[in-house]
Structures are given as structure tokens and as C-alpha cells.
Amino acid sequence: MVPMxxxxxxxxxxxxIGAAGVILSRNLLIMFMSIEVMLNAANLAIIxxxxxxxxxxxxxxxxxxMAIAAAEAAVxxxxxITIFRNRGTIDAxxxxxxxx
Amino acid sequence: xxxxxxxxxxxxxxxFIWALFIFGLDLGIKxxxxxxxxxxxxxxxxxxxxxxxxxxxxxxxxxMFQSDQLAIFFKVIFIGSAFMAVGSSFDIAxxxxxxxxxxxxxxILFSTVGMMFLSSASELIxxxxxxxxxxxxxxxxxxxxxxxxLSVEAGLKYLxxxxxxxxxxxxxxxxxxxLTGTTDIVTMKINLSLVFLSYGKIGPxxxxxxxxxxxxxxxxxxxxxxxxxxxxxxxGAPTPITAFLSVGSKAAGVVAFARIFVxxxxxFASDVMKPLDWGIIVAILAAAAMILGNITALRQRNIxxxxxxxxxxxxxxxxxxxxxxxxxGIASVGYYMFIYLFANMxxxxxxxxxxxxxxxxxxxxxxxxxxxxxxxxxxxxIFLLSLAGIPPLGGFAAKYLVFAAGIQAGYTWLVIxxxxxxxxxxxxxxxxxxxxxxxxxxxxxxxxxxxxxxxxLLISVIGIILFGxxxxxxxxxxxxxxxxxxx
Numbered sequence: 001m002v003p004m005x006x007x008x009x010x011x012x013x014x015x016x017i018g019a020a021g022v023i024l025s026r027n028l029l030i031m032f033m034s035i036e037v038m039l040n041a042a043n044l045a046i047i048x049x050x051x052x053x054x055x056x057x058x059x060x061x062x063x064x065x066m067a068i069a070a071a072e073a074a075v076x077x078x079x080x081i082t083i084f085r086n087r088g089t090i091d092a093x094x095x096x097x098x099x100x
Numbered sequence: 101x102x103x104x105x106x107x108x109x110x111x112x113x114x115x116f117i118w119a120l121f122i123f124g125l126d127l128g129i130k131x132x133x134x135x136x137x138x139x140x141x142x143x144x145x146x147x148x149x150x151x152x153x154x155x156x157x158x159x160x161x162x163x164m165f166q167s168d169q170l171a172i173f174f175k176v177i178f179i180g181s182a183f184m185a186v187g188s189s190f191d192i193a194x195x196x197x198x199x200x201x202x203x204x205x206x207x208i209l210f211s212t213v214g215m216m217f218l219s220s221a222s223e224l225i226x227x228x229x230x231x232x233x234x235x236x237x238x239x240x241x242x243x244x245x246x247x248x249x250l251s252v253e254a255g256l257k258y259l260x261x262x263x264x265x266x267x268x269x270x271x272x273x274x275x276x277x278x279l280t281g282t283t284d285i286v287t288m289k290i291n292l293s294l295v296f297l298s299y300g301k302i303g304p305x306x307x308x309x310x311x312x313x314x315x316x317x318x319x320x321x322x323x324x325x326x327x328x329x330x331x332x333x334x335x336g337a338p339t340p341i342t343a344f345l346s347v348g349s350k351a352a353g354v355v356a357f358a359r360i361f362v363x364x365x366x367x368f369a370s371d372v373m374k375p376l377d378w379g380i381i382v383a384i385l386a387a388a389a390m391i392l393g394n395i396t397a398l399r400q401r402n403i404x405x406x407x408x409x410x411x412x413x414x415x416x417x418x419x420x421x422x423x424x425x426x427x428x429g430i431a432s433v434g435y436y437m438f439i440y441l442f443a444n445m446x447x448x449x450x451x452x453x454x455x456x457x458x459x460x461x462x463x464x465x466x467x468x469x470x471x472x473x474x475x476x477x478x479x480x481x482i483f484l485l486s487l488a489g490i491p492p493l494g495g496f497a498a499k500y501l502v503f504a505a506g507i508q509a510g511y512t513w514l515v516i517x518x519x520x521x522x523x524x525x526x527x528x529x530x531x532x533x534x535x536x537x538x539x540x541x542x543x544x545x546x547x548x549x550x551x552x553x554x555x556x557l558l559i560s561v562i563g564i565i566l567f568g569x570x571x572x573x574x575x576x577x578x579x580x581x582x583x584x585x586x587x
Contacts, residue, residue: 022264028256032260035260038267039266039270042273045274046278049277049278055281061224061277065270068228071232072266075236079243079256082252095256095257097250
């Protein structure tokens with residue numbers, strides 16, 4: 001069986017990739033995708049712990065997190081469409097109407 | 101399974117169904133009687149409050165849902181802030197959100213349900229879901245003026261930052277789960293203490309987990325350095341929603357923080373563990389919040405942005421009570437949030453009415469308000485002075501308690517920072533009062549709030565003065581609610 005650290009390292013890598021995506025990318029869709037990657041990295045960590053510690057709570061947690069991620073994606077895509085209609089762009093750097 | 105007392109879920113279930121009912125009502129009544137939606141939302145919240153008084157006290161689903169005193173105390177704050185947010189929305193409801201009133205009120209109620217679940221969560225799964233149920237409706241509400249560029253931008257910024265922070269929080273929670281093998285916060289505390297007693301130290305995993313959870317909840321609280329989104333979102337969102345964000349959503353973050361840290365990780369604030377103390381991290385963040393919030397608020401020209409920075413500073417004061425992590429500390433946090441509810445909701449309600457009348461959020465446009473609308477100028481002065489902490493208003497007693505708890509716990513330097521920065525804060529609060537009362541410009545604007553907004557203002561003023569002079573009942577209740585944590 002693949003030992004636990006392998007899964008955890010993969011999950012940490014996914015999380016880092018996701019976080020880097022949110023911070024570096026200027027495209028709202030990519031940023032949003034990166035957030036989903038981060039959530040799934042956390043999911044992977046939870047399911048790994050759940051499997052190796054033999055406690056079932058984690059399984060339940062992961063399913064509920066998936067449902068939440070779907071709800072967030074629904075709201076997020078709606079919001080991106082709204083702002084595209086409003087401004088004609090989804091470049092995050094263009095949204096700077098409010099400063100200081 | 102015989103001890104399952106399902107009745108403690110009744111307030112939440114009722115409010116959820118009522119929110120759906122409002123969605124339906126919106127389809128049914130259309131434009132005939134627009135105010136009925138707002139009134140029914142207020143009625144629903146009132147009934148929820150009554151139900152909460154009847155059905156409480158108990159544990160459901162093996163501690164996943166607890167209706168203890170702390171939960172009830174904060175649920176009252178959530179219901180109160182939702183009530184006031186709905187009440188102050190009547191003025192914008194007639195114009196700006198004409199076609200979507202049902203969704204607007206319904207989403208406020210959904211968010212309130214989320215907060216109520218969150219405050220009852222003594223367990224990571226419920227806590228995370230409660231937090232998401234709180235924020236997802238708020239993303240939509242922040243962007244509710246679909247055609248207003250500022251509002252949509254605010255909603256988008258809130259969404260990206262909120263989702264990002266919830267992913268960080270979730271990763272932190274997953275680490276906590278992995279380290280302790282449980283999602284129940286009390287069991288978590290026991291397991292961590294056992295690990296600590298047998299090995300004599302705590303690994304880097306726990307520190308990472310704590311930092312991630314602090315960051316995740318810090319975003320919701322707009323704690324420095326996780327505050328960058330707050331001024332923009334507060335400025336762009338519809339004003340009643342800003343008020344709801346700044347009180348309800350923050351109180352939700354505060355209660356989540358108390359549950360995880362003060363209840364779950366309290367063992368690590370003790371003397372043995374000083375190097376790994378989460379208290380010191382949070383104390384530094386609180387000091388940064390007070391300094392940065394108050395100093396930046398000085399140069400704001402827009403009242404909503406100013407109140408945003410002021411609320412960043414206020415959460416710093418709350419955190420002083422939180423790091424004290426004592427019975428008095430938690431009680432003072434509860435009392436602070438209670439007074440903050442009245443003061444902040446009141447100030448934002450005035451800003452809503454004013455913006456509705458004049459279309460302006462500039463502080464300068466408040467000049468001469470005392471001549472045209474003396475009552476509202478006086479109300480605004482009371483709210484601002486309470487936020488600044490002037491006796492005999494509620495804000496003074498709240499600050500006093502928080503500082504007392506901080507000194508008792510040995511955070512004297514933090515209390516000194518808090519005292520100095522609250523002197524600074526007096527300047528920008530008093531500046532608005534000066535503009536209202538002593539401006540040379542000719543007053544032109546007279547404001548006429550609708551009945552519900554008037555009611556909200558009256559409740560706020562009475563609350564601030566009454567609980568400022570007689571802090572006893574609320575403080576006793578807050579102390580009672582703090583007893584649920586074993587210190």
C-alpha cells in the first residue's frame with residue numbers, strides 16, 4: 001500500500017499549486033479553478049487521514065465539502081458572468097475602482 | 101439514541117423554512133404590496149427569537165450541534181443584526197432592489213441560519229458548513245446591485261477572498277483532524293493533551309494547522325493582515341449588507357474562533373507551552389489591527405470606508421478579550437459584540453438613509469445635518485461616541501471589560517496599545533460629529549427614514565444607553581455563557 005506521507009505530500013503540492021494560481025493568475029476563471037484545486041487538496045488530506053486513522057468522520061466531511069464547493073462554484077460563475085456583462089473583462093487587475 | 105432532543109433545532113429549521121416562504125411570497129405578491137416582504141422577514145426573525153427562548157439547552161448528534169449559553173448569546177446577536185439589516189433595507193428596497201426583494205430578504209435569512217449553526221458547532225464539520233452557509237449568501241448580497249459597478253466589484257472581491265480563505269481554513273481543519281483523529285473539538289483537546297503529555301512537545305504540524313486556521317478565520321474577521329478586502333467590499337456592497345457583514349459575519353467569526361481556539365486548543369495557551377502559544381500570534385495581529393485600522397481610518401473621506409477601517413480596529417479590541425482566554429475574556433468579547441451590534445448597525449443605518457436621500461457617502465456631505473435633522477445627528481453622535489468608547493455609553497463599558505480581561509491575563513502591552521489607539525480613534529469619530537454640528541456650509545439635506553429604519557435606530561440608541569448605564573444583565577449573561585468553556 002502507498003504510505004501516508006505520499007498522499008500528504010501530494011495534497012500539500014496541490015494546495016501550493018492552487019494558492020500560487022490564485023495569487024499569480026490575473027484571470028478570474030483561472031483564479032477560481034485554483035481555489036477549487038485548493039479545496040480538493042484539503043479533501044485529499046482529510047480522506048488520507050480518515051483512511052489511515054480508521055475514523056469515518058473524514059468521509060462525511062469530504063462529501064459535504066464537495067457539496068459546498070459546488071455551491072461556491074455556482075455562485076462564483078454567476079458572479080463572473082455578471083462582472084463580464086458589467087465591464088467586458090475578467091482581468092482581475094481591471095477591477096480597481098475602489099482604492100484607499 | 102434516546103437522548104436526542106430534536107426540538108433544539110426548531111429555531112434554525114423555522115428560519116430556514118421562513119426564508120423559503122419569503123422566496124415564494126415574492127412570486128405571489130409581485131408589486132402590489134412591496135413592504136410586506138420586509139415586514140414578514142422581520143416577523144420571521146422575531147418568531148425565531150421567541151422559539152430560541154423556548155427551545156434551547158441540549159446537545160444533538162453527539163455534540164455536533166450544541167445549544168448552550170454561548171450559542172444562544174451569539175444567536176441573539178445574529179438575529180438582532182439580521183433584524184436591523186432588514187429594517188434598514190426598507191429605504192433601498194423601494195428603488196434599488198425593486199425586482200429582487202424576495203431574494204434579498206431570503207438570502208439575509210439564509211445567512212443568519214448559517215451563523216446560528218456556526219455558533220452551535222462544537223465540531224469541525226458543522227463549523228465549516230455553518231461558515232460556508234453564512235458566507236455564500238453574503239457573496240450574492242454584496243453584489244446585489246447588479247448594474248452598479250462598485251457593488252459587483254465588491255461582490256467579486258469578497259467571493260475570491262472568501263473562497264480562498266475558506267480553502268485555507270479547510271486545509272488547517274484537515275490538519276487538525278489528522279493530528280487528533282477526531283472532528284469533535286472537546287475530544288480534540290483531550291487527544292492533543294495526551295500527545296503533549298506523552299511526548300513533551302508538539303510538532304510543526306500543529307503550528308501549521310493553527311496558523312492556517314487563524315488565517316482562515318482572520319479573513320472572515322478582517323483581522324490585519326487579512327483585512328485588504330474589507331474596505332472595498334464595505335464600500336461597494338449595499339449599505340445594510342455592509343452593516344450585516346460588519347456585525348453578523350464578524351460575530352460568527354468570533355464565535356468560531358472562540359470554539360476552536362479557546363475551547364479546543366486552550367491547553368496550548370498555558371505556561372508550559374508559552375513558545376507555542378497561539379495567544380501571542382493573535383495578540384500581535386490584534387495590535388496590528390488596532391494600529392493600522394485606526395490610523396488608516398483617519399484619512400478616509402467616505403463614511404463606509406471609514407467605518408470599515410473602524411471595524412477592523414474594533415475587531416482588534418475584541419481580540420484583546422479573546423487572547424485573555426479566561427472567563428472574563430470571553431464574557432467581555434460577548435458583551436463587546438452585543439454593544440457593537442447596536443452601535444455599528446445604528447451608524448450604518450444612518451449611512452443607508454443618508455445615501456438613499458443624497459446618493460453620497462462622503463463625510464463632507466453630512467455637514468449641517470444637525471440643523472435639518474437634529475434627531476438623526478444626535479443618534480449618529482451617540483453611535484460614534486459609543487464606538488469610540490465614551491462613558492456612559494455602552495462602548496465604554498465594553499472597552500473597559502476587554503481591557504480588564506487583557507490586563508488580568510498579563511497582556512499589559514496590548515492593552516496599552518489599545519488605549520493609545522482608541523484615543524486616536526476619537527479623532528475620526530469626532531470629526532464626523534464636528535462636520536454635522538459645526539460646519540459653516542449651508543445645510544440642504546433633510547432625511548426622512550421609513551418606519552422600520554426609525555425603529556432600528558431607536559432600538560440601537562436605547563440599547564447603547566441602557567446597557568451602557570446598566571451593563572449588569574448582559575454581562576451576567578455573557579459570564580454565564582463563558583462558563584461552558586472549562587478553564
